[in-house]
Amino acid sequence: MQNAKDTFYVTLRNRLATVNPNRTVVIRAVTRPGILIEEAEARTAELPLDTFVFRWTKLAVDTELPAVLAQLTCEIHYATAGTQTNGGLDRGRALEEMDNELLQILCPASTAKMNYTQAPPAQMGTCIFWSQAVFTPTTITRERLGRVATVNVFAFQEQGEK
Structure with a gap:
């Protein structure tokens, strides 16, 4: 399953670098595209703004097929407070921009x-594929607007893969 999770992350990270090279995050003094995996980072009180945070939440396995098919659920959390230039009054537009990028x-x-x-x-010998994103309604927490998009990622388990 880890190969599928890594592939999904790296693929979307690389695509984001092309779609919006300005959407970046600085983690441990390294600037990188604005996507991170929650389980691979230190815990924080709040998720970073203007960054897509992947949270793997569910695993289902279908063993009735000729090859085992795993279904992994990925919640993609993101939030924005808008820009300082506009005093945060553009946070709705900023959230819509993140929706479109996703x-x-x-x-x-x-x-x-x-x-x-x-x-x-x-x-490897197979592909991964995923569902369309299902978006939650916008949440408002103080100055932040946020959303969660859920995507189901599917991958066949290959011989020797854990």
């Missing part, structure tokens, strides 16, 4: 599965 990076909804535990990464 829709763009989710298409096309498949890619070759990769093994990122080696250098260079190796292409």
Whole structure:
């Protein structure tokens, strides 16, 4: 399952760098595209603003097929307070911009599965694919507008894969 999770993350991270190279986040003094995996980062009281945060929440496995098919649920959390230039009064537009970026990076909804535990990464024998995003209503917390988009990621388990 880890190869599918890594592939989904790296694919969307690379697509975001193309769609909006200005959407970045600084983590441990390193600037990178504005996507992070919650389970791979230190815990924080609040999720970072203007960043897509992936949270893996569910796993289902179908063993009735010739190959085991895993379904992983990814919640993509994001929030914004707008820009300082506009005193945060553009936070609705900023959230809509993030919605549109997410829709763009989710298409096309498949890619070759990769093994990122080696250098260079190796292409595996199957692809991963994912559902359309299901968006929650906007949440308001003080100056922040936020949303969660849920995507189901599917991957066939390959021989020798854990």
